[in-house]
Amino acid sequence: MDDQNKNLLMATGLSFVILLVWMVFFAPEPPEPSPSADSATTTVDGTTALPTAASQATTPGSVATPAEVRTEALANAPRIPISTSRIEGSISLLGGRIDDLRLRDYRETLDEDADIVTLLSPEGAPNAYYAAHGWAQGAGLTPQDVPGPNTTWSLTSGEELSVGNPITLSWDSPAGLTFQKTISVDENYMFSVEQSVANSTDGAVRLAPYGLIRRHGIPEDLKGFFILHEGLIRMTDGELSEVNYDDLVDLEVDGENRSSSRNMRVTENGWIGFTDHFWMTTLVPAPGTAFTSTAQMSENSGIMQALTLYSTQDLAPGATISASAQFFAGAKEWEAIRSYQNAGGIEGFIDSIDWGWFFFLTKPIFALLHWLNAAIGNMGWSIIALTLVIKAVLFPLAYRSYSSMARMKELQPEMEKLKEAAGEDREKMQKGMMELYKKNKVNPAAGCLPIVMQIPIFFSLYKVIFVTLELRHANWFGPFKDLSAPDPTSLLNLFGLLPNAGPEAGSIMALVFLGILPLLLGISMWLQQKLNPAPTDPTQAMIFAWMPWVFMFMLGSFASGLVVYWIANNVITFAQQYSIMRIQGVKPDVFGNIRASFKRATASKDDAK
Numbered sequence: 001m002d003d004q005n006k007n008l009l010m011a012t013g014l015s016f017v018i019l020l021v022w023m024v025f026f027a028p029e030p031p032e033p034s035p036s037a038d039s040a041t042t043t044v045d046g047t048t049a050l051p052t053a054a055s056q057a058t059t060p061g062s063v064a065t066p067a068e069v070r071t072e073a074l075a076n077a078p079r080i081p082i083s084t085s086r087i088e089g090s091i092s093l094l095g096g097r098i099d100d101l102r103l104r105d106y107r108e109t110l111d112e113d114a115d116i117v118t119l120l121s122p123e124g125a126p127n128a129y130y131a132a133h134g135w136a137q138g139a140g141l142t143p144q145d146v147p148g149p150n151t152t153w154s155l156t157s158g159e160e161l162s163v164g165n166p167i168t169l170s171w172d173s174p175a176g177l178t179f180q181k182t183i184s185v186d187e188n189y190m191f192s193v194e195q196s197v198a199n200s201t202d203g204a205v206r207l208a209p210y211g212l213i214r215r216h217g218i219p220e221d222l223k224g225f226f227i228l229h230e231g232l233i234r235m236t237d238g239e240l241s242e243v244n245y246d247d248l249v250d251l252e253v254d255g256e257n258r259s260s261s262r263n264m265r266v267t268e269n270g271w272i273g274f275t276d277h278f279w280m281t282t283l284v285p286a287p288g289t290a291f292t293s294t295a296q297m298s299e300n301s302g303i304m305q306a307l308t309l310y311s312t313q314d315l316a317p318g319a320t321i322s323a324s325a326q327f328f329a330g331a332k333e334w335e336a337i338r339s340y341q342n343a344g345g346i347e348g349f350i351d352s353i354d355w356g357w358f359f360f361l362t363k364p365i366f367a368l369l370h371w372l373n374a375a376i377g378n379m380g381w382s383i384i385a386l387t388l389v390i391k392a393v394l395f396p397l398a399y400r401s402y403s404s405m406a407r408m409k410e411l412q413p414e415m416e417k418l419k420e421a422a423g424e425d426r427e428k429m430q431k432g433m434m435e436l437y438k439k440n441k442v443n444p445a446a447g448c449l450p451i452v453m454q455i456p457i458f459f460s461l462y463k464v465i466f467v468t469l470e471l472r473h474a475n476w477f478g479p480f481k482d483l484s485a486p487d488p489t490s491l492l493n494l495f496g497l498l499p500n501a502g503p504e505a506g507s508i509m510a511l512v513f514l515g516i517l518p519l520l521l522g523i524s525m526w527l528q529q530k531l532n533p534a535p536t537d538p539t540q541a542m543i544f545a546w547m548p549w550v551f552m553f554m555l556g557s558f559a560s561g562l563v564v565y566w567i568a569n570n571v572i573t574f575a576q577q578y579s580i581m582r583i584q585g586v587k588p589d590v591f592g593n594i595r596a597s598f599k600r601a602t603a604s605k606d607d608a609k
Contacts, residue, residue: 189330
């Protein structure tokens with residue numbers, strides 16, 4: 001076996017093994033069913049009472065449809081509408097909650113009549129999900145003295161919450177306290193909440209402002225992919241922690257591992273919330289504010305809660321205290337989130353997008369892809385342009401590799417002489433080979449370096465395409481309307497020429513009737529192999545012959561955007577290698593190698609007979 005084929009076989013085999021491990025360990029797992037709801041009330045400490053994840057739980061009716069149940073739940077309280085160019089919904093005056101929010105720019109599916117994405121839903125609706133800000137009573141107050149989930153607020157200013165038009169809610173406590181909160185919203189997905197409480201009594205009281213996000217049950221559309229984090233996410237003074245939904249119930253109250261603690265003290269900057277594949281809700285206290293971020297889940301009810309609790313404050317007679325915070329509820333758009341971090345001062349907010357272990361690659365790769373898409377206006381062509389840029393960056397390595405491979409071809413006669421002279425003496429042959437390489441300045445390992453470099457880039461791009469919102473429903477052309485989904489074409493719809501859909505992704509039919517992109521992937525890999533003669537060893541030749549088609553079936557269920565990248569990479573690699581070999585004086589005989597492979601295949605069939 002010559003070193004050139006050995007290197008190529010090793011690199012190809014390594015890619016195959018890693019892809020196989022990737023598919024086995026990163027396969028989706030079905031989400032666990034949510035527990036039934038109940039209700040309970042607890043106190044965090046002896047001084048300040050807080051709402052807990054097990055409180056206020058309800059079980060939606062089972063007769064009506066989910067949409068009807070949600071509509072009924074919305075009608076159970078007076079509401080103030082929310083309307084901007086990007087979101088719509090309402091705020092409940094019962095409890096003063098932000099509990100009805102829909103995203104106008106995003107639909108559930110690609111169907112033209114598909115519903116827009118619903119993010120927040122009120123208590124009583126299936127999978128209720130909402131946020132509230134309030135005050136926890138301290139010493140000298142009872143739960144009735146502060147606003148709670150059954151408090152009916154009064155609208156004192158504004159008629160509809162929109163950009164530049166905040167609303168103000170107020171409530172007078174039986175204890176003589178006046179609570180007020182002003183809610184505003186920006187042009188994207190950030191709400192600002194300004195709270196105040198005035199004491200008109202003769203005695204001092206103690207209160208602690210808080211914000212909470214409550215979620216009833218694990219989301220039904222949970223992806224369950226190892227590559228994707230879904231669940232609790234929080235930043236604590238520069239330290240990011242992530243806890244999956246099903247691990248929330250196991251959080252330690254005061255664990256040694258800060259990332260697995262229920263309560264975490266933030267001294268300057270932080271945030272906490274829940275993140276799904278493309279959407280997120282986050283409580284964001286004002287930068288520089290100390291608070292405790294608390295995450296909990298009721299094992300009985302399945303209700304999850306993220307809470308920010310500020311320090312308890314003394315409120316003297318005749319005085320007023322206030323607190324401000326922000327609440328993000330919307331799509332995890334890179335540009336918007338980056339703006340909140342850079343211009344809004346929310347530390348580490350860009351890391352709410354799951355960049356993964358290769359973040360040092362995924363972040364710049366996505367930034368470049370985003371810039372290319374802004375310039376080109378089409379994500380499919382932007383992926384191809386990204387491939388060109390990556391291949392240009394790696395070109396020096398590729399040039400050295402293919403030049404070394406070309407020089408090794410020139411040394412082939414001398415290598416054969418060394419093998420004949422050494423006979424069975426492997427040590428003598430290896431020593432002679434090393435002297436030959438040193439004399440001619442050839443690196444036998446250079447051939448696999450470009451392929452090895454492609455592995456982390458491939459995984460990083462897979463992460464980018466799978467995780468980032470910008471690839472969701474990203475159109476290319478014709479039938480390729482969602483580059484984050486597998487190829488929708490197949491022989492069953494004449495590769496997109498017929499309007500009917502192809503086989504369901506992940507099914508046996510989809511594996512058998514591959515789309516046009518996986519087929520082009522296999523063909524491009526096969527042609528790339530034909531730049532060099534097949535190995536003389538029959539076992540090697542068989543492995544090389546099957547490799548393109550194995551990869552074709554393996555990647556058939558991957559996101560079509562990733563397959564587009566791989567095809568473009570193969571085509572550009574073919575062009576680079578062909579050109580460099582010609583420059584080095586080696587003329588690749590592609591058609592001759594193809595004819596030779598067919599002759600060997602025919603001969604093998606004849607021998608088998």
